[in-house]
Amino acid sequence: MLDYASLAALAAVVREGSFERAARALHVTPSAISQRVRLLEERVGCALVVRGQPCQATDTGRRLCQHVDRVRLLEHELQAGLPTLDPAGEARVRLPVAVNADSLATWFAPAVAAFAASAPVLLDVAVDDEGHTAEWLRGGAVLAAVTASARAVAGCNHRPLGAMRYLAAASPAFVHQHFADGVDAASLARAPSLVFSPKDELQTRWVRRLCGQHVELPRHTLPSSQAFVVAAAAGMGWGLHPESLIAEHLRQGTLVALVPNLPLDVPLYWQHARATSALLDGLTHAVLAAARAGLVPPA
């Protein structure tokens, strides 16, 4: 079998970002951590950690970390069936998951928080664009993900969650200043838009649907779902916002829709590693229930 003390050391280095912090977390010396990781690298025949600040897993390193996560889930199952068994170490199981920022800012946070409050887990939530969270699952960095990818990752279960509804909105003053003559390719090419990150294609997709052509948009980058709303209300730019985040602004008139009745629906999926695990099942249950309440039902 594999050497699980070494695998635990590797997982700790990747989680903590340094050999020193991994040592502290596992109550051993940094040189013990270093030796275990080196042994594992010799056995596997390639580098598992890119030494840096922070230390990061190589592709192979990530696969080994995901294996550790899965074995921990299995140990937890075993322990539930054999209460007299008490493996040394943490009583809580780490569950790494990836999610898009807008889901985390709306329906996802209350769901996982309620689950985590009552289950013996420690959640490691990573945030990325919904078009990229499936990569985290494929690469082994997480055990489950909220993703826009309709294709199942190998070895994973795949469930439709419904769609996140986005509305293109801006402040009334911004609309007056930039779109007095209508929302079209010419005005959109001049009016500053808001994007969440360079990966954020929502604004471009919405414009292509509206105008039937690609328009190069001037854009501010603002990587926070709530700051996005604050910035739009202050007249910094127009952007696509989750409907639920701006409902109050729309009611009060501090934000208005650029074009009535042209929402952009982004279908989301829940993908998770196939593993016999009551904990992963519990998380899935909480996520599906919250998605039913917070998303537009799947077609």
Add this chain to the structure above:
Amino acid sequence: MLDYASLAALAAVVREGSFERAARALHVTPSAISQRVRLLEERVGCALVVRGQPCQATDTGRRLCQHVDRVRLLEHELQAGLPTLDPAGEARVRLPVAVNADSLATWFAPAVAAFAASAPVLLDVAVDDEGHTAEWLRGGAVLAAVTASARAVAGCNHRPLGAMRYLAAASPAFVHQHFADGVDAASLARAPSLVFSPKDELQTRWVRRLCGQHVELPRHTLPSSQAFVVAAAAGMGWGLHPESLIAEHLRQGTLVALVPNLPLDVPLYWQHARATSALLDGLTHAVLAAARAGLVPPA
């Protein structure tokens, strides 16, 4: 002089993340972009872009991009003084800045949004831990940063902003379940904490101040300032929250302070590239005014 068409191509590739998108943004062919970047690499004698998804600047590439940002600021100044001069291309100047997530979620967003709404700029906001935003400035990825670093980055001006006040808080039910016998090293070693990211040391620092020793904390990772508050209110864990973000929760009793009168104040600084630029001055002015209103005054 340097070849500015090539430098603009490089900056576009780094900003857009791909040669195709850079070509679209500059209205030229991808092969023109590719040729310009290659020429520049031959002239400088090293790689400037790591080709990947997304393409990323090397250290030298980042310095050249920062130089382009500075030259664009100077061009904008020149244009303001010579209204008949109209350099081809964008009328708006890109201002890349780095900020910590909690600042962005509280005092920073309204300030920069109001500034960006009235100035001819496009803001590229990057988020990182306040202990790491100075790196972005040092590496040339941004022109200004909100940072916890009291040391001025070479070539930058450095102004104290005041301190972000954090309070350790959790839900009443969580406190009842985990801290019925007091908040001490023993109970903190078992109660799940919340951290924003692996770089987030606030909880550990607060515990060291309270207990006079290092305690290894079990922790959930949740990279969203607002989800952090939602999760705490749902009883997922305790954590250090910006006072202004949880004021309403504290009033309503959905969150309570773990220990009365033990805030953690994190002094923040505004550092920006030394450049004669009315735009950068305007942003600095907006940031300093918002910090005066939203932060604890500097000692």
